[in-house]
Amino acid sequence: MLDILKPILVVPACEEVFHLAALAQRRPALAAALFAPPLETLRTLHSKHLFGRVCAEIGLPVPETWALTDPADLACLPLWSTLVFKPEYSRFGVHALIQPEPERVNTLAISRQRPWVAQRHVAGAEMSFYAIARAGRLSAFCAYGSTWRERGGASYAFAAPDSRAITALRDLAVALAAGIVRDGQFACDVIFDAEGQPWLLECNPRATSGVHLFTRDPMLARAFFGDAPCVEPADPPFLYLGPAFGLFGLPAALRSGGLVEWRALCREGHEVIGAPRDRLPLVGALVDSLAFALKAVASGRSLAAAMTADIEWNGAGS
Incomplete structure (x- = not known):
């Protein structure tokens, strides 16, 4: 089908990006058109354990994170009430436990087949950003926050943070684009603590609702080709x-x-x-x-x- 259609660019919208990247390892035509990092990079970004480790290696701020592949690993953690527990591979905050009671932690089905992570809890204001990287530089960027969320954690309304937060989030996106992502879409959840320090929590190496902040700006389409300056939405109203x-x-x-x-x-x-x-x-x-x-x-x-x-x-x- 790819040989017939000859697409210039294949832009994934959600987690089909992983399946397409796996297929691209065997299909050169798809590999040439797929707008996404290699599968190994996607795995690193999506894994809450590997993402934290690689961010620390390039000097980006991440809370301490522990990999959990066996219930015995729980004994090596600090006080559970100071931590957040979540599956290593998850989305929308599904199954996350924030500063849980010990009885709840003891019920977790932790295994090598279903690994979890524990992450130091950071209190503060949560923000997010969505970005597009081309050849290691940003070609699109937007930042947003929301207090309107579905119970699983997915936002359905968005407002722009203040200019200081946007600058801090953009700096993180620039570093990730150059140091890890290189080519593709990526989005991160970030907590700003009481001192205003941003902490990277996790990454979604795919499109997110951040694209809505661009409304219908045709420059967003140009950003996938990287042939124009980085596009950012004007200060948007509540969306x-x-x-x-x-x-x-x-x-x-x-x-x-x-x-x-x-x-x-x-x-x-x-x-x-x-x-x-x-x-x-x-x-x-x-x-x-x-x-x-x-x-x-x-x-x-x-x-x-x-x-x-x-x-x-x-x-x-x-």
């Missing part, structure tokens, strides 16, 4: 994913007494799925959201887990 902001944001607002804020954000913010004079994408997204919500209920998963269940990559072949 939100319409179906999720309704399905999850409204109940959350009702529970927390934040209905007035929710209504104000609906009026003043920008919905990013629909397009001017074209609401069909919004309708399609709403249908998809309802379908995934039903799938999540039927399978006992969170919505975020249900949406990636058929494509998620958890270190296969490592």
Whole structure:
């Protein structure tokens, strides 16, 4: 099929990037067109243990992280209530335990087949960035924060951090692009502690909702070819994913007494799925959201887990 279509560039949207990178090892035509790092680099970025180790090696700030491949490894950790536990390969904060009780830690099914990590807990403000790297330099970058999240941790509304935080996040992205990623999309979650020090928590070597901050800027497409200066969105207004902001944001607002804020954000913010004079994408997204919500209920998963269940990559072949 690749020989027939002869694509110039194959840009993955989610965790199919890992499966495509594995296939590219055997298909030269795909390897030439796939916009992603090699599979081994993708594994390093996606692994919460390896990512922390390689960041420390190039001098980037990461909390202490311990690999857990056997329940006996728990005995070597500092006080569990000072740590965050999460599967080595996971997404959207699924299964993460933040400063858990000992009884909960003792129930973890830790093994070489399903490794976990323990990471020093850093209290502070969480921010994220999304970036595109070409030949080791940034060709696109945006930073965002959110207090509107699905229970698994996935955000469905976004606002720009202040300029100081954006600068710090951009510096981290520049270093990662040059030192590890080289070519491809990547996004990181970062905590700013009480002193304003940013700490890299984990990396998603794929597209994330950060792309929404570019709205419909055609320069984002140019960024994949790296033939223009680094593109960054102008200071965006509050942006939100319409179906999720309704399905999850409204109940959350009702529970927390934040209905007035929710209504104000609906009026003043920008919905990013629909397009001017074209609401069909919004309708399609709403249908998809309802379908995934039903799938999540039927399978006992969170919505975020249900949406990636058929494509998620958890270190296969490592």
